[in-house]
Amino acid sequence: MPKNLALKAATATRIRVSGWKDTAVAALRSRADQGQTSVEYLGIIGVVVLIVAAILGTNIGQTIYNAITSEIAKVTK
Numbered sequence: 001m002p003k004n005l006a007l008k009a010a011t012a013t014r015i016r017v018s019g020w021k022d023t024a025v026a027a028l029r030s031r032a033d034q035g036q037t038s039v040e041y042l043g044i045i046g047v048v049v050l051i052v053a054a055i056l057g058t059n060i061g062q063t064i065y066n067a068i069t070s071e072i073a074k075v076t077k
Helices: 002-030 038-057 059-077
Strands: none
Touching: 038 059
């Protein structure tokens, strides 16, 4: 009798583990790459740094600032 009980327990465990494995594998296969990698974020930061450096290195930053402040002054008058 104990052999039969052990066989039932082993079979039930095997079925549960197999079901879990199938579910986990299916979830991993259906998962699309939705997130950004750190390399992509680093690339975006690099582009932003280049843009900021270009603005600070030329007079375009001051030109943009003057244009914005003059438009704000027109609205507030």
